[in-house]
Amino acid sequence: MSKQKQHWEKTRNLLWITLAIWFVFSIGIFFFGAEMEASSFRPLGYPLSYYMTCQGSLGIFVILIFWFAGRQEKIDEEFGFSEREDS
Amino acid sequence: MIKGKFIDNLPKVYGIYTGGFLVFIILMAIAEQAGMTAKTIGICFVAFTVSIYAIIGYLSRTLQVDAYYVAGRQVPTVFNGMATAADWMSGASFVAMAGGIYFKGYGYMALLVGWTGGYVLVASLLAPYLRKFGCYTVPDFVGTRYGGNAARLSAVLVLTVASFTYVTAQINATGTIASVALDIPFGIAVYVGLASILLCSMLGGMRAVTWTQVAQYIVLIIAYLLPVFWISNKMGAGVFPHLMLADEVARIAELEGQFGFTKNSAADLATVPKGLAGITKAHSAVNATPWAFISLAICMMAGTASLPHVMMRYFTTPSVKAARRSVGWSLFFIFLLYSSAPMLATLSKLSLMDPTLPTGIIGKSIADVQAIDWYQNWNQANLMFVSDFNGNGTLELNEFFMGGKAVVLATPEIAGLPYVISGLVAAGGMAAAMSTADGLVLAIANALSHDLYYKIIDPKAETAKRLIVARVLLVIIGFAGATIAALEIQGILGSVIWAFDFAMSGLFFPLVLGVWWKRANGPGAVAGMLLGLASGTAYLIWVRTGGAGFWGVTQLTFGIVGSLVSLVSMVVVSLMTAEPDAATQKMVDEVRVPSGKTVLGKQH
Numbered sequence: 001m002s003k004q005k006q007h008w009e010k011t012r013n014l015l016w017i018t019l020a021i022w023f024v025f026s027i028g029i030f031f032f033g034a035e036m037e038a039s040s041f042r043p044l045g046y047p048l049s050y051y052m053t054c055q056g057s058l059g060i061f062v063i064l065i066f067w068f069a070g071r072q073e074k075i076d077e078e079f080g081f082s083e084r085e086d087s
Numbered sequence: 088m089i090k091g092k093f094i095d096n097l098p099k100v101y102g103i104y105t106g107g108f109l110v111f112i113i114l115m116a117i118a119e120q121a122g123m124t125a126k127t128i129g130i131c132f133v134a135f136t137v138s139i140y141a142i143i144g145y146l147s148r149t150l151q152v153d154a155y156y157v158a159g160r161q162v163p164t165v166f167n168g169m170a171t172a173a174d175w176m177s178g179a180s181f182v183a184m185a186g187g188i189y190f191k192g193y194g195y196m197a198l199l200v201g202w203t204g205g206y207v208l209v210a211s212l213l214a215p216y217l218r219k220f221g222c223y224t225v226p227d228f229v230g231t232r233y234g235g236n237a238a239r240l241s242a243v244l245v246l247t248v249a250s251f252t253y254v255t256a257q258i259n260a261t262g263t264i265a266s267v268a269l270d271i272p273f274g275i276a277v278y279v280g281l282a283s284i285l286l287c288s289m290l291g292g293m294r295a296v297t298w299t300q301v302a303q304y305i306v307l308i309i310a311y312l313l314p315v316f317w318i319s320n321k322m323g324a325g326v327f328p329h330l331m332l333a334d335e336v337a338r339i340a341e342l343e344g345q346f347g348f349t350k351n352s353a354a355d356l357a358t359v360p361k362g363l364a365g366i367t368k369a370h371s372a373v374n375a376t377p378w379a380f381i382s383l384a385i386c387m388m389a390g391t392a393s394l395p396h397v398m399m400r401y402f403t404t405p406s407v408k409a410a411r412r413s414v415g416w417s418l419f420f421i422f423l424l425y426s427s428a429p430m431l432a433t434l435s436k437l438s439l440m441d442p443t444l445p446t447g448i449i450g451k452s453i454a455d456v457q458a459i460d461w462y463q464n465w466n467q468a469n470l471m472f473v474s475d476f477n478g479n480g481t482l483e484l485n486e487f488f489m490g491g492k493a494v495v496l497a498t499p500e501i502a503g504l505p506y507v508i509s510g511l512v513a514a515g516g517m518a519a520a521m522s523t524a525d526g527l528v529l530a531i532a533n534a535l536s537h538d539l540y541y542k543i544i545d546p547k548a549e550t551a552k553r554l555i556v557a558r559v560l561l562v563i564i565g566f567a568g569a570t571i572a573a574l575e576i577q578g579i580l581g582s583v584i585w586a587f588d589f590a591m592s593g594l595f596f597p598l599v600l601g602v603w604w605k606r607a608n609g610p611g612a613v614a615g616m617l618l619g620l621a622s623g624t625a626y627l628i629w630v631r632t633g634g635a636g637f638w639g640v641t642q643l644t645f646g647i648v649g650s651l652v653s654l655v656s657m658v659v660v661s662l663m664t665a666e667p668d669a670a671t672q673k674m675v676d677e678v679r680v681p682s683g684k685t686v687l688g689k690q691h
Contacts, residue, residue, distance in 0.1 A: 014211075015212070026200055026384060033193070042333070049193065053196035054199060057204065058199060058200070061206060062203075073411075083407060
């Protein structure tokens with residue numbers, strides 16, 4: 001398998017992981033709005049459903065993007081595909 | 088000013104700017120104490136900030152193609168994040184979103200999830216690859232990847248429909264704020280708003296818009312956060328509202344139980360001025376079916392990833408790596424405002440609802456409420472209304488009505504903050520609406536000038552002529568937008584949501600598959616864009632004219648129908664026609680690795 005193919009395979013796997021996490025926190029958990037509301041786990045005292053919509057999921061997305069960017073940079077480095085820092 | 092030096096000095100330049108703005112706020116506060124009238128303060132805030140943007144726009148003027156289209160591709164990661172955040176957060180986010188949450192509660196917070204979750208798609212599916220491509224505009228990518236003028240034209244069409252729907256809402260918002268702050272009629276204020284938008288973008292294109300957007304972000308975030316923190320502390324709700332409002336949220340639920348949601352009769356509602364609404368839905372309780380919530384979130388996320396004015400911000404970073412990180416920073420800066428919107432809605436609602444607070448009005452006598460200063464002001468502006476439907480002389484929860492914009496614009500005054508804060512909020516709203524309008528007008532004008540004029544009509548045009556055409560188109564589109572905005576067809580939030588659905592219907596799958604599916608070809612993409620847009624639009628018209636709809640898809644989520652049709656037709660047509668030639672396949676391979684030259688040259 002060529003270097004490029006391997007690189008793309010790893011990139012694609014990272015995409016799937018990222019999209020899976022994204023799916024859980026943007027779509028998955030909101031199938032259970034009522035259950036989250038009834039949950040006794042209340043971050044900072046807010047109902048869980050309310051907390052996830054106004055802070056929880058949003059914060060997770062921010063962290064997810066930075067994590068994704070870091071992982072992708074590692075993959076690019078591994079195969080020597082990172083850009084030269086010329087700018 | 089030497090360019091390289093300017094980029095190195097950015098933190099210092101914007102540091103001084105932020106300090107200067109804070110000093111200006113303090114000066115205004117002192118002037119208020121010294122007896123300056125509310126109106127003068129409002130005018131000072133709007134005039135001062137808008138003239139700064141105009142100066143930045145003038146200083147960033149350029150005659151170079153790559154500076155005009157992509158800011159010379161040297162905008163540092165964090166600053167591009169700020170510029171994107173301002174580009175992204177529109178009048179709808181700033182002025183209307185907290186209002187939407189105030190009235191509809193949990194169901195509307197799907198917008199918060201959708202408008203942030205979309206950035207994960209931008210970062211992972213599209214932005215880095217389109218940056219590597221080296222295009223100037225989104226249709227530039229579509230046209231080169233799929234080959235041929237048909238694909239390029241279809242992309243220009245979808246882009247124009249979506250962005251134009253969006254931009255009328257933004258010009259509407261600048262007009263609303265300018266008319267309140269400067270005390271001029273809305274019909275004129277719309278053109279004042281337009282003039283300030285064009286001042287920023289005309290001479291310097293993307294370069295000017297970038298540096299004004301950073302300045303606008305700083306104004307809008309200060310203007311949003313300062314009142315939230317101030318009100319929270321003044322009410323004794325908590326030093327850091329985001330972490331400490333759980334009791335207030337619970338208290339609102341308790342009061343809702345106590346007051347109940349009485350349904351008004353149609354005859355009573357007919358007496359309420361148009362555009363005002365009462366509280367009819369629970370604040371924090373889960374009040375939407377999962378599908379209603381999720382379908383709205385899906386549309387906003389896919390729309391985020393397809394809207395060209397956001398995507399083209401990532402064409403301005405120095406590298407692919409920077410484009411990826413820049414998406415993260417964008418979302419961080421957006422998060423600062425979005426996580427505050429529900430807090431503002433909570434504080435605003437509680438200060439009006441709670442009878443034990445001095446600001447509470449529910450349960451007071453109607454005559455007392457009508458005598459309050461701020462009530463009279465906002466009633467005059469047609470943004471607040473009370474009426475004694477049941478004739479008992481006291482104000483009930485179902486007898487108080489407010490415009491969506493008033494939640495952000497009036498809350499500082501209701502909570503008893505000095506007027507200088509209201510002036511600041513007006514300046515912030517203006518910054519939010521202007522920055523988005525600038526990005527959108529530029530996206531449309533660039534697509535028409537680069538893709539339609541230069542690539543299709545006159546490929547031999549000289550640089551100077553190309554840039555003149557771009558500027559003329561900018562002015563024409565701005566005027567068209569303002570003219571339609573002056574008609575006030577649809578509310579701010581409604582038009583914005585439509586724009587996302589249009590973008591998603593026509594562009595989401597053609598863009599994503601262009602990178603991730605090598606087999607996708609020109610005919611498939613054209614079918615995907617045109618059929619997607621057409622079916623989405625048809626569904627919207629059908630539902631608007633009384634159609635029943637299906638799958639619970641409403642006029643706010645028609646992008647689901649459009650994008651599904653787009654996906655299916657794109658895949659079917661691609662598979663039925665010949666696979667892309669070797670050169671195109673090689674191009675896709677190149678896009679997939681960050682290193683090496685961009686696919687399109689530096690100047691094209």
